[in-house]
Amino acid sequence: MSNNLSKEFNIRDYLREDLMPHFLCPGCGHGIALRALLQAVHELEISKDQLAIVSGIGCSGRVGAYIDANTFHVTHGRPLAFATGLALARPDLEVVVITGDGDSLAIGGNHLIHACRRNLKMTCMMLNNEVYGMTGGQASPTTSQTRYTTTSPKGSIEPVFDACKLAEAAGAGFVGREVTLQMPSLKNLLKKCLQYDGFSFLEVISDCTEIFGRKNQLGTSPEMILNQKSSMRPDSYGNIVDEPFRPNFMKTGVLALNERPEYSATYRQHVARQLKSKEKK
Amino acid sequence: MTKIQERPTNVLVVGVGGQGVILVSKVLAQLCLSKGLQVKQSEIHGMAKRGGTVFSHIRFGPQVWSPTIPAGEVDVLVALEWAEGLRWLEYLNPDCGTFISDTQHIVPPFACRNRQRGSEDTYARETPAEIIKKVPNGFALDAAGMAQELGNERTSNTILLGILSTTLDFEIKDWEETLDLFVPPKTVELNRQAFHIGRQWIENAIRTSEVAPVSELYEQKFFPEEKGLVEWEFIPEWCKGCDICVKMCPERCLKLTPDQKVEILDINDCTGCRICEWLCPDFAINIRKPVFIS
Numbered sequence: 402m403s404n405n406l407s408k409e410f411n412i413r414d415y416l417r418e419d420l421m422p423h424f425l426c427p428g429c430g431h432g433i434a435l436r437a438l439l440q441a442v443h444e445l446e447i448s449k450d451q452l453a454i455v456s457g458i459g460c461s462g463r464v465g466a467y468i469d470a471n472t473f474h475v476t477h478g479r480p481l482a483f484a485t486g487l488a489l490a491r492p493d494l495e496v497v498v499i500t501g502d503g504d505s506l507a508i509g510g511n512h513l514i515h516a517c518r519r520n521l522k523m524t525c526m527m528l529n530n531e532v533y534g535m536t537g538g539q540a541s542p543t544t545s546q547t548r549y550t551t552t553s554p555k556g557s558i559e560p561v562f563d564a565c566k567l568a569e570a571a572g573a574g575f576v577g578r579e580v581t582l583q584m585p586s587l588k589n590l591l592k593k594c595l596q597y598d599g600f601s602f603l604e605v606i607s608d609c610t611e612i613f614g615r616k617n618q619l620g621t622s623p624e625m626i627l628n629q630k631s632s633m634r635p636d637s638y639g640n641i642v643d644e645p646f647r648p649n650f651m652k653t654g655v656l657a658l659n660e661r662p663e664y665s666a667t668y669r670q671h672v673a674r675q676l677k678s679k680e681k682k
Numbered sequence: 683m684t685k686i687q688e689r690p691t692n693v694l695v696v697g698v699g700g701q702g703v704i705l706v707s708k709v710l711a712q713l714c715l716s717k718g719l720q721v722k723q724s725e726i727h728g729m730a731k732r733g734g735t736v737f738s739h740i741r742f743g744p745q746v747w748s749p750t751i752p753a754g755e756v757d758v759l760v761a762l763e764w765a766e767g768l769r770w771l772e773y774l775n776p777d778c779g780t781f782i783s784d785t786q787h788i789v790p791p792f793a794c795r796n797r798q799r800g801s802e803d804t805y806a807r808e809t810p811a812e813i814i815k816k817v818p819n820g821f822a823l824d825a826a827g828m829a830q831e832l833g834n835e836r837t838s839n840t841i842l843l844g845i846l847s848t849t850l851d852f853e854i855k856d857w858e859e860t861l862d863l864f865v866p867p868k869t870v871e872l873n874r875q876a877f878h879i880g881r882q883w884i885e886n887a888i889r890t891s892e893v894a895p896v897s898e899l900y901e902q903k904f905f906p907e908e909k910g911l912v913e914w915e916f917i918p919e920w921c922k923g924c925d926i927c928v929k930m931c932p933e934r935c936l937k938l939t940p941d942q943k944v945e946i947l948d949i950n951d952c953t954g955c956r957i958c959e960w961l962c963p964d965f966a967i968n969i970r971k972p973v974f975i976s
Contacts, residue, residue: 412965421920422964428924432963584960585787610924623929626961 428622478508844880
């Protein structure tokens with residue numbers, strides 16, 4: 402038995418038990434993603450004092466609040482901006498941003514691309530459930546075409562965002578994607594993200610069973626989680642709009658891995674240089 | 683007309699979609715074909731993309747009649763995933779079969795969706811060491827981990843191919859040349875490395891097996907808990923009755939009560955595979971360290 406598994410993982414050690422049971426709907430994939438994160442943290446032996454969780458608004462934002470660590474629940478779309486400040490001021494902390502598809506692609510889209518560009522050491526976990534669940538089921542940037550939501554009662558017609566391609570193009574060092582059905586590989590991917598020295602972006606395909614699933618008649622929670630991969634369409638199909646598929650979301654795993662200078666280190670070197678030249682004067 | 687002196691050699695390759703089962707069987711079939719043997723290969727891979735099971739029967743020899751292998755006549759069973767290996771174990775020749783398996787676990791929900799409660803199950807609660815003892819020649823290794831160390835997780839099938847190559851009478855050079863035909867041009871070198879890692883592993887395994895079985899060492903590292911009964915801990919206040927664990931349980935030993943809480947029907951059916959624990963969004967299920975029966 403290796404050392405890092407010396408103490409068996411018990412999720413109750415990492416949860417604020419007085420807040421449980423959590424407010425998420427039955428069958429919501431966010432819970433599975435949270436377990437994967439906590440298990441990854443446990444296996445990497447990151448202490449709870451060292452872990453800083455920053456989350457925005459929405460169902461995904463609420464997820465962070467259940468973790469018994471340093472958690473920071475900030476304004477809509479801005480968790481990456483707050484986390485940038487935190488990671489620069491406290492490089493000793495392990496900063497994890499939990500954000501949603503609307504939170505990071507619509508309201509905070511600007512912050513996402515600039516966080517990718519800077520390549521500051523932090524992990525951004527985007528929980529993509531294709532909808533604004535907390536506010537009543539409005540269409541989000543990742544809602545697949547022809548899906549019904551409160552704001553698209555006749556079916557959504559907008560093309561969707563491929564968040565991983567966006568992050569890769571903006572310069573993120575590590576880009577990955579996984580479905581909640583494959584929880585062990587999601588955990589392994591999160592471990593890689595946490596170990597990566599730079600900005601790592603992970604898209605987690607999650608389910609909104611109560612609001613999105615019910616409106617689109619996608620079946621019960623087990624059916625939805627089992628269909629996570631089969632409802633995706635390969636790249637070769639192009640952007641034909643006939644049936645509601647999640648377009649171009651076929652690939653999972655590590656999608657991009659770049660060697661780029663980490664921003665925090667560059668920043669500190671720059672400051673040191675400036676101070677030195679000041680002394681000389 | 684040639685006389686039929688010997689029965690064909692039977693190789694069965696099993697795994698989960700995406701692991702490279704078909705590649706392994708293609709390499710072997712092509713190699714046999716180039717040696718002038720008769721080869722029949724039969725595979726099922728339709729649902730592979732959706733996480734389903736994939737298997738491939740390969741029979742070769744001077745004369746082969748049927749493309750599928752009868753149960754109990756497999757000479758070499760190569761499993762790219764542990765649960766799949768156990769599922770096909772009854773096909774292995776009980777007297778002289780060789781069982782080669784990767785011990786990695788891939789959640790295979792589709793593979794067990796339609797299983798009825800009470801039906802015969804080929805899952806085993808035994809640890810790899812116990813399974814290895816049951817079969818005539820057994821080798822269990824963490825090929826996925828080894829492939830990851832090599833730099834590409836997808837080469838785990840080549841590592842197993844390397845091990846398979848030691849059980850059949852073909853020259854290394856021929857294996858390598860055939861392998862090069864099927865892998866993408868960029869990964870030829872990597873796959874050759876993986877092939878040799880597999881061959882090296884088995885040499886060490888045979889050498890050290892008198893001292894300590896390799897699977898036992900492996901077990902201490904990865905399966906410390908899979909001994910004895912499983913302790914299934916449940917927090918009813920947290921459960922929201924989403925039904926995921928009930929539908930996912932491969933043993934069908936969970937049930938939703940009328941007040942939308944989960945209960946376990948028979949703890950003896952539980953193999954401790956942890957699928958219910960992993961996929962519970964409400965953290966209501968905990969698989970605790972098993973009770974040791976001494």
